[in-house]
Amino acid sequence: MNLALLFDEDFIAPDRVVLKGRRLNHIQSVLGIATGDQLPVGRVNGLMGLGEVVRLSDSEVELVVVLDQKPPTPLPLTLILAMPRPKMFRRILQTSATLGIKDIWLINSYKVEKSFWQTPLLSDENLREDLTLGLEQAKDTGMPSVHIRKLFKPFVEDELPALLKDKQALVAHPGTANVCPTHLNRAAALCIGPEGGFTPYEVGKLEEAGCQSVHLGPRILRVETAVPVLVTRLFDVCL
Ligand code: SAH
Numbered sequence: 118m119n120l121a122l123l124f125d126e127d128f129i130a131p132d133r134v135v136l137k138g139r140r141l142n143h144i145q146s147v148l149g150i151a152t153g154d155q156l157p158v159g160r161v162n163g164l165m166g167l168g169e170v171v172r173l174s175d176s177e178v179e180l181v182v183v184l185d186q187k188p189p190t191p192l193p194l195t196l197i198l199a200m201p202r203p204k205m206f207r208r209i210l211q212t213s214a215t216l217g218i219k220d221i222w223l224i225n226s227y228k229v230e231k232s233f234w235q236t237p238l239l240s241d242e243n244l245r246e247d248l249t250l251g252l253e254q255a256k257d258t259g260m261p262s263v264h265i266r267k268l269f270k271p272f273v274e275d276e277l278p279a280l281l282k283d284k285q286a287l288v289a290h291p292g293t294a295n296v297c298p299t300h301l302n303r304a305a306a307l308c309i310g311p312e313g314g315f316t317p318y319e320v321g322k323l324e325e326a327g328c329q330s331v332h333l334g335p336r337i338l339r340v341e342t343a344v345p346v347l348v349t350r351l352f353d354v355c356l
Contacts (some may be wrong), residue, residue: 118143120157120256122249137177144178158182159258188258192217192352193304195280199226199311201340203236207247209341214251216348219261225269228313234267277326281306288328289343290320297331301351309343
């Protein structure tokens, strides 16, 4: 937690918050912060700044906050991801939030096991928790939106073409003819397949909707690796 993300319900006055639970534990045991110390804070979907600890007990911490800095620029990227297996899902979601992705679509695909959709990790509360961890890691406040589409064909035929409008659209698919572009730095949409990959039918449907198939070389990357590799390839994120 490089920044404590503050939600509306944490505020007891315009410049004062009370934090409990995970954030309190982290402030006490990892950061070792005492009364009078300052730590980076940010308001969800708002400004960032510093919070000064004015009261600290075993059950809560009270901070006076000054929020006067803009969060980092979001990535102009729509990430369309075949639903990963739950074990990988949390890390991929957190990493996506850390990298600055703000628009995430979780879609079905032939090789997504039906049981993956049953995970409690897809509840609003759990999604918010994982996205929060990703934002706190990055020092960002812009909460990504997550859209869940459990049917591939209606999504690709009815929704995807509009979603791709004015964007460079790519589907990462090993073994395809074109190499993934670099330094794109413009609005883009990126489809990433499941562990078993997209089927040829699915790649065809994504291409019909306007995506170009691209590869990342002969090595097959796990989705959790493919996401940061693609992001740093397409966007100059260090600037
Ligand atoms: N066995 C699958 C690999 C899936 S890897 C296959 O051969 O298709 C999971 C996803 O990560 C892929 O669907 C793709 O979107 C992305 N990916 C991993 N390595 C890649 C590579 N070298 N080139 C393009 N995409 C890759």
